[in-house]
Amino acid sequence: MTIFLGEGSMKNLEKYMLVILILILSLISVGCDSQSKNTNEKDLEVIETNDSISDESQDPYLIKLDAIANDIIDSEEGESVQEILNQAYSKYGDQVENIYYGGKNGKMMLSPPLQLPEDYDARQRIWYKKALDRELFQPEPYQDKSVQKNIQTIAKALYKDDELIGVIGMDYVIKDSEMIDDSEDINISNDDDLKLPLEKRVELKKYVEDLRKVVEDEEDIDALKNFFNEEIENTKVQIETIYLANKNEIYLITPYVQLPDNYDPNVRPWYESAIKENIYISDTYVDRESNRTIVTVSAKIELGDNSIGVLGIDFVIEL
Numbered sequence: 001m002t003i004f005l006g007e008g009s010m011k012n013l014e015k016y017m018l019v020i021l022i023l024i025l026s027l028i029s030v031g032c033d034s035q036s037k038n039t040n041e042k043d044l045e046v047i048e049t050n051d052s053i054s055d056e057s058q059d060p061y062l063i064k065l066d067a068i069a070n071d072i073i074d075s076e077e078g079e080s081v082q083e084i085l086n087q088a089y090s091k092y093g094d095q096v097e098n099i100y101y102g103g104k105n106g107k108m109m110l111s112p113p114l115q116l117p118e119d120y121d122a123r124q125r126i127w128y129k130k131a132l133d134r135e136l137f138q139p140e141p142y143q144d145k146s147v148q149k150n151i152q153t154i155a156k157a158l159y160k161d162d163e164l165i166g167v168i169g170m171d172y173v174i175k176d177s178e179m180i181d182d183s184e185d186i187n188i189s190n191d192d193d194l195k196l197p198l199e200k201r202v203e204l205k206k207y208v209e210d211l212r213k214v215v216e217d218e219e220d221i222d223a224l225k226n227f228f229n230e231e232i233e234n235t236k237v238q239i240e241t242i243y244l245a246n247k248n249e250i251y252l253i254t255p256y257v258q259l260p261d262n263y264d265p266n267v268r269p270w271y272e273s274a275i276k277e278n279i280y281i282s283d284t285y286v287d288r289e290s291n292r293t294i295v296t297v298s299a300k301i302e303l304g305d306n307s308i309g310v311l312g313i314d315f316v317i318e319l
Contacts (some may be wrong), residue, residue, distance in 0.1 A: 036230065061170060100168075101168050292317075
């Protein structure tokens, strides 16, 4: 059977086909929008995830340093920087060795607090100068032989309204696996031109042995303190510090330096080695505070109460 459509029927059919085509295109468009939306949401999830990973991968100590820096920058007029450092140390003290700040006037503050020489100027220290040269000063880690720990230093300059206000720094302990070779150490002097000559070792050893006899014959602490002061001022050798210790504490130190409450001489190489070997001479090293080359010589002594202790001297070496 053959069906013939009139002119009106043909026009209606064209309309229906046009409507159907529009519906099909609309469905395709909706599907594309949906797919695009899903893709964008997935992309957003990836971006957020990557941001999260980035945050987690940041050095946690840099995050701590930045937090302290922001507290100092945002501090109100009259608010104590020392107080901010103390609060930070009470929070992070189980993870860091110390936190310190040098103001633009050179005034130095540390936590835990230490009494520094009156002429101490933070602006003359390497960590202060280097922090001014770059966004972050993070030298190679070094071994602090006095405490037998591997230490990493980080420091950065602080600016408020584009004006320098000071430098914040932090020292923390790292694992042996993170240490570099000692030959690259910026603080321990292992280079041939910094080794202590034999004749100098003999000279310093004899000096400490002679001083030990004086200490063992004098039981009055005040008299010893005065004697140490005279030695530092008048002796031909240059002395940075003289100290007396038993296994529990350093009970006399000249010039006076406030030590941490938990300082234990019994676990220090200069104490242990002197007790075992009678006398100990360290390698040369650069003191981080004074920036001087130092050698420590210590000797076992008999104290007035018949106990055993150690006399230690830090000599300044010019090589």
